[in-house]
Amino acid sequence: MIARLRGNTNYVILSFFAVVALYPLIGSAFVALSPQGSVTSGIFPWPSHFTFSNFSAAWHQASLGGALANSAVVAIAVTVAATVLSTLAGYAFGTLKLPAGRVVFYLFLTGLIMPYESMIIPLYFDMRRLNLVDSYWSLILPETALYLAFGIFWMRAFFQSIPSELLEAARIDGASNVTILRRVLVPIARPAISTMTVLFFVFSWNEFLLPLVMLSSSAKQTATLALGVFQGQYNTNVSLQTAAALSVAIPVIVIYVLFQRQFIRGMLSGSLTG
Amino acid sequence: MSTLILSDTPRRVLTIRRVSAGWTGYVFVLPALAVFAAFVLYPLWQTVWLSFYSWDGLTARRWIGLANYRALFTDPTLRSAFLHSAILVIFISLVPIALGLLLAAVLSYRKIRGLTFFRTVLFLPQVLPLVVVGVIWDWLYQPNGPINSLLSDIGLGFIARAWLGDFTWALPSVGIVGTWVTYGFAMVLFISGVQKIPSTLYDAARVDGAGPVREFFAVTLPGLRSEMTVAFTLTVIAALRTFDVIYVTTLGGPGTSTTVPSLKIYQMAFEYNQIGAAAAVSVALAVIIVVVTFAIIRRGDRGDA
Numbered sequence: 149m150i151a152r153l154r155g156n157t158n159y160v161i162l163s164f165f166a167v168v169a170l171y172p173l174i175g176s177a178f179v180a181l182s183p184q185g186s187v188t189s190g191i192f193p194w195p196s197h198f199t200f201s202n203f204s205a206a207w208h209q210a211s212l213g214g215a216l217a218n219s220a221v222v223a224i225a226v227t228v229a230a231t232v233l234s235t236l237a238g239y240a241f242g243t244l245k246l247p248a249g250r251v252v253f254y255l256f257l258t259g260l261i262m263p264y265e266s267m268i269i270p271l272y273f274d275m276r277r278l279n280l281v282d283s284y285w286s287l288i289l290p291e292t293a294l295y296l297a298f299g300i301f302w303m304r305a306f307f308q309s310i311p312s313e314l315l316e317a318a319r320i321d322g323a324s325n326v327t328i329l330r331r332v333l334v335p336i337a338r339p340a341i342s343t344m345t346v347l348f349f350v351f352s353w354n355e356f357l358l359p360l361v362m363l364s365s366s367a368k369q370t371a372t373l374a375l376g377v378f379q380g381q382y383n384t385n386v387s388l389q390t391a392a393a394l395s396v397a398i399p400v401i402v403i404y405v406l407f408q409r410q411f412i413r414g415m416l417s418g419s420l421t422g
Numbered sequence: 423m424s425t426l427i428l429s430d431t432p433r434r435v436l437t438i439r440r441v442s443a444g445w446t447g448y449v450f451v452l453p454a455l456a457v458f459a460a461f462v463l464y465p466l467w468q469t470v471w472l473s474f475y476s477w478d479g480l481t482a483r484r485w486i487g488l489a490n491y492r493a494l495f496t497d498p499t500l501r502s503a504f505l506h507s508a509i510l511v512i513f514i515s516l517v518p519i520a521l522g523l524l525l526a527a528v529l530s531y532r533k534i535r536g537l538t539f540f541r542t543v544l545f546l547p548q549v550l551p552l553v554v555v556g557v558i559w560d561w562l563y564q565p566n567g568p569i570n571s572l573l574s575d576i577g578l579g580f581i582a583r584a585w586l587g588d589f590t591w592a593l594p595s596v597g598i599v600g601t602w603v604t605y606g607f608a609m610v611l612f613i614s615g616v617q618k619i620p621s622t623l624y625d626a627a628r629v630d631g632a633g634p635v636r637e638f639f640a641v642t643l644p645g646l647r648s649e650m651t652v653a654f655t656l657t658v659i660a661a662l663r664t665f666d667v668i669y670v671t672t673l674g675g676p677g678t679s680t681t682v683p684s685l686k687i688y689q690m691a692f693e694y695n696q697i698g699a700a701a702a703v704s705v706a707l708a709v710i711i712v713v714v715t716f717a718i719i720r721r722g723d724r725g726d727a
Contacts, residue, residue: 158529165525166543169606173546175568176558191568191575233454240450247445252455259462261715263663265684266708269691269701270468271461273479293461296454325450354551356666357684361692372553372666379557379670386561393557397550404549408542411549416611416652 173397180391202391209382210392211366215374216399218284222370223352225288230295230348231341237296238303239329243315253304259297264290264357272361286362287370291352299344302414306340307333343410350400350411371396466708472701479695490702500703503681504710506593507662510682513597514604514661519653522608526616526646527638534613541613544606552603556670559599560586563671586672592680599667604660608653615649616642651722655715662711683707 175193180202182195207213240246241253264271267290275286310333318328334341359373369377375396382388404411448455473490475483494500534540547555562569563585570582585595623641632640665684668674674681674689683703691700 158534161525161528162534162540165521165606165609166540168602169543169547172555172558172562172602176561179561191572193568229457233457236450237454240447244447244450246447246451249447252451255463256454256458258466259458261659261711262462262466262708263659263684263711265663265665265687266704267462267465267469268687269697269704270465270472272692274465274468289457290461293457296458297462300454325447350549354553356551356553356669357688360669361688372551375551375557376553376666376670379553379560386564386567389557390561393554397554400549400551401546404546405542408545412541412545412610415545415548415607416614 173394176390177394179386180394182387184387202387203395206378206388206392206395209388210374210378211369212371212374212392212395214367215369215371216395218368219353219371220399222284222287222291223349225284226291226295226352227345227348229288229292230299231345233292234296234299234303234344235334235337235341236329237300239307239325239333241300241304242307243310244325253300256297256300259294260301262294264294268357268361275362281362282364282368284368287352287355287358290358291355295348295351299348302344303337303340306337310336339410342407343414346403346407346410347414350403353400469701469704469708472698473705475698475701477697479697483698486698490699491706493699494702494706499678499681500683500686502678503683503686503703504706506680507664507682509593510597510600510664511658511661513594514600514664515654515657517601518605518608518657519650521605522612522653523643523646525609526612527634527642529613529616537613541610545610546606547603548607550603552666553670555599555603556667559602559667560671563595587676589676589679592672592676596664596668596671596680599671600661600664604657608657611649611653612646615646619645647722651718654718658714658718659711662707662714 175191178193178195181198181200182193182202183197183199184202184205237256241249246252271290272281275281280286280289314332314336315328318332323331354372355370356372356376359370360376363369363373366374366377375392378392379389474485474487476486476489477483494504561567564570565582565584569585570579573579573582583591586592588595619641623645624637627637627641663684664682665688668680668682668685669688672680674685684707687700687703687707690696690703
């Protein structure tokens with residue numbers, strides 16, 4: 149009896165926090181799907197009828213189509229580059245004895261806590277000198293560099309956990325490092341690598357300060373930047389704002405729901421936040 | 423953008439007999455190191471260097487020693503920016519961790535059906551772009567928005583106000599947005615931690631006649647030490663770095679009531695062309711983050727011993 153009461157209390161508490169987590173998204177979806185100007189106040193703004201007109205208007209006015217494509221290009225490039233570089237370096241730190249390896253590894257770890265705020269100023273002037281301001285490169289290079297810190301930490305931990313017999317057997321067979329990595333380790337490492345790639349993609353997608361500083365032309369804007377600019381221009385029109393915000397969020401939500409296991413595992417043990 | 427914590431790494435005995443590769447092993451590290459050095463380490467160093475200069479980005483730099491750092495203590499808007507981020511730590515770190523512990527205490531040592539569903543939902547806010555979060559909460563806080571509607575529905579209409587435009591309430595309102603982003607993260611982290619605590623410890627506590635409160639302090643809390651370290655580090659860093667939400671909701675206003683260091687860095691460097699002074703704020707923020715992170719990890723480690 150008491151146990152059941154306690155069991156129910158658990159669900160009441162969990163459900164309350166789940167509703168609080170979901171309400172802002174669901175409520176804003178109602179507003180975004182309501183006809184323009186029909187939005188009533190109230191905590192449950194159920195639309196009089198559903199329409200996608202706010203989405204098309206927001207996409208048009210904020211050039212969201214191009215911005216979403218830009219974000220995808222940058223995020224994919226960053227994910228590929230950071231994954232390859234992290235796997236290579238993680239392999240070396242995890243399985244080879246490198247001179248001064250510990251020192252260099254710790255050097256990378258500084259990237260784990262360093263925020264963009266502490267390097268954004270010279271980064272902008274460096275990019276300007278390299279003529280890369282307002283290009284994808286001004287995002288891809290710094291993002292790859294910063295995410296490497298997590299990637300190397302993550303992959304090194306994985307490679308260290310591989311049974312040494314496996315490596316020794318491969319080495320006795322005369323396999324080179326490259327062969328061992330490609331034929332033996334990468335296939336085993338697939339779960340760890342997939343977690344890392346999902347995180348990299350979403351980190352890059354969510355990035356805001358870096359595009360805000362680096363990009364000036366609307367043709368190059370990422371989705372988050374387009375949304376931030378749009379919010380500044382039309383912040384009285386909640387229908388368009390919420391439609392634009394959800395458009396930017398939906399790719400992340402889809403990826404999260406598909407890969408939530410990898411996601412939560414990566415973020416809890418590796419623990420990054422965007 | 424991102425940050426991470428190391429204290430959670432299992433202290434496993436290295437079973438791998440590492441092969442000595444000499445310097446040739448660096449072939450694998452070099453590509454990563456080159457990118458990292460060029461776009462993280464070098465800019466960090468440049469930030470420190472710039473902070474000793476007066477520079478508008480166009481004309482010649484002028485060495486002014488520590489003058490930019492002196493401004494951190496004398497300029498009231500800078501001082502208040504750092505003070506605001508200390509207040510945000512309460513909302514973005516302490517409150518979510520307290521909520522997470524509360525939930526862990528209630529759920530400890532019990533099988534929860536549908537946990538995957540709750541975990542997925544609770545964690546969702548943490549995953550969203552913070553710009554999106556800011557836009558959505560801007561709607562929630564509208565004068566005729568859902569929050570004020572809820573307040574008047576439950577008879578508290580007299581406290582309804584334009585939350586983000588209020589000199590007193592704008593900062594706590596932004597803080598609550600941060601609470602919303604991180605509480606699920608803390609809960610999921612602690613729930614998974616609680617499930618790793620051996621059930622024999624709870625049985626022993628019950629045999630000793632411990633009530634729920636004693637049980638929490640004697641078993642649950644000590645068992646969550648490494649999760650606490652992770653939670654504190656990540657949320658405190660997130661709080662100190664707050665930028666996106668403020669940029670899209672209040673832009674530091676009304677007045678300077680919600681300015682934070684990151685916003686000052688952005689505005690000083692890219693709007694007012696006070697580049698050296700902005701670099702000094704960057705260095706100060708980085709130093710605070712490093713010191714706080716190490717303090718949290720040290721504390722966590724000491725408890726482990």
